[in-house]
Amino acid sequence: MHDDQETPLELTSELVPLFVIAKGRALPADHEYSRTALVTAQEGMSAAARTLTPEAREVMDLVSDGLLSVAEVAGRTQLPLGIVRILIAHLAEVGLVFVRPPTPRAVSHDRALLQAVVDGLQKTLGA
Amino acid sequence: MYLDPRVTTAVKVLVVGPFGVGKTTYIGSLSEIVPLRTEEEITEASEGYDDLSNMPDKTTTTVAMDFGRRTLNEQLVLYLFGTPGQERFKEMWEELSRGALGALVLVDPDRLDEAFPVLDLVEKFGLTMTIGVNTKDGMPKYDLDEIREALHLPDEIPVVNVDARDQQSSAKALITLVQHLMSTLV
Ligand SMILES: Nc1nc2c(ncn2[C@@H]2O[C@H](COP(=O)(O)OP(=O)(O)O)[C@@H](O)[C@H]2O)c(=O)[nH]1
Numbered sequence A: 001m002h003d004d005q006e007t008p009l010e011l012t013s014e015l016v017p018l019f020v021i022a023k024g025r026a027l028p029a030d031h032e033y034s035r036t037a038l039v040t041a042q043e044g045m046s047a048a049a050r051t052l053t054p055e056a057r058e059v060m061d062l063v064s065d066g067l068l069s070v071a072e073v074a075g076r077t078q079l080p081l082g083i084v085r086i087l088i089a090h091l092a093e094v095g096l097v098f099v100r101p102p103t104p105r106a107v108s109h110d111r112a113l114l115q116a117v118v119d120g121l122q123k124t125l126g127a
Numbered sequence B: 001m002y003l004d005p006r007v008t009t010a011v012k013v014l015v016v017g018p019f020g021v022g023k024t025t026y027i028g029s030l031s032e033i034v035p036l037r038t039e040e041e042i043t044e045a046s047e048g049y050d051d052l053s054n055m056p057d058k059t060t061t062t063v064a065m066d067f068g069r070r071t072l073n074e075q076l077v078l079y080l081f082g083t084p085g086q087e088r089f090k091e092m093w094e095e096l097s098r099g100a101l102g103a104l105v106l107v108d109p110d111r112l113d114e115a116f117p118v119l120d121l122v123e124k125f126g127l128t129m130t131i132g133v134n135t136k137d138g139m140p141k142y143d144l145d146e147i148r149e150a151l152h153l154p155d156e157i158p159v160v161n162v163d164a165r166d167q168q169s170s171a172k173a174l175i176t177l178v179q180h181l182m183s184t185l186v
């Protein structure tokens, strides 16, 4: 066995993202990466995903083909929501993904928007 | 599986109610994707303190929550989150209620007492609500006004019948909720 000081830390893939984030970085503010934030890969960035941890790569692969909510990323990867938030925060920070923050109340409670919700639901009835 | 790339706005509604009332069924009726689930840890403070660490005793539990999605127009998508109605899930309620259009509260008319903790949470988080009475056999048995009275609901809160298995009936209940929210805007 090598001296602890010299040996690079071997972390299980599960621990890596937590370790990376914990290294002086703040956990993502809850609301920025809450479940209705929308995520997609930045164009031309999927190649850069090769250096990521398996979980981060899984997220990156998933959002390379289109736009999904944070909730869907968690649902489709079957990773815990908390981990997915941390991974996405990290991927956004290094410029691999684009994140559209959740719709603020002032926007979601706008009358025109609410009418669009009603109209969209009414299409369901017409079918 | 993916959203229309033109989608810019995601809105959400909480589908709440006691276990077995029909939340999963309701979400499945309206969702355009096969409903998915998220797994997350919640921290529960248990009573007393751990003598050794002098830290509050906490336990973590994994909670699975199902949700669905419906695209309303090329720029607008709606997410429906099935949300359990117990006090111990209030951490999740905090995030879920932020910016939400409101809560559709599903109630079983034969088990109305189970709705009270749910109604308390909806009120606590200031969510606009509509009550959907899921009769489960498609035949409303009770007068909606009787249900309103039993639940001590003020007149302005809509109470409707809903067949959670039926897409149109489910959509109607949601339209009622959104129109109710519009009526409360100044
Ligand atoms: N006949 C009938 N059964 C229903 C209806 N809604 C739910 N159920 C059944 O009631 C049970 C509980 O429903 P579920 O949606 O899982 O409730 P949840 O615990 O609130 O998510 C399931 O076996 C459903 O098939 C309904 O409108 N009609």
Ligand SMILES: [Mg+2]
Pocket: B023, B024, B025, B066, B082
């Ligand atoms: Mg359920």
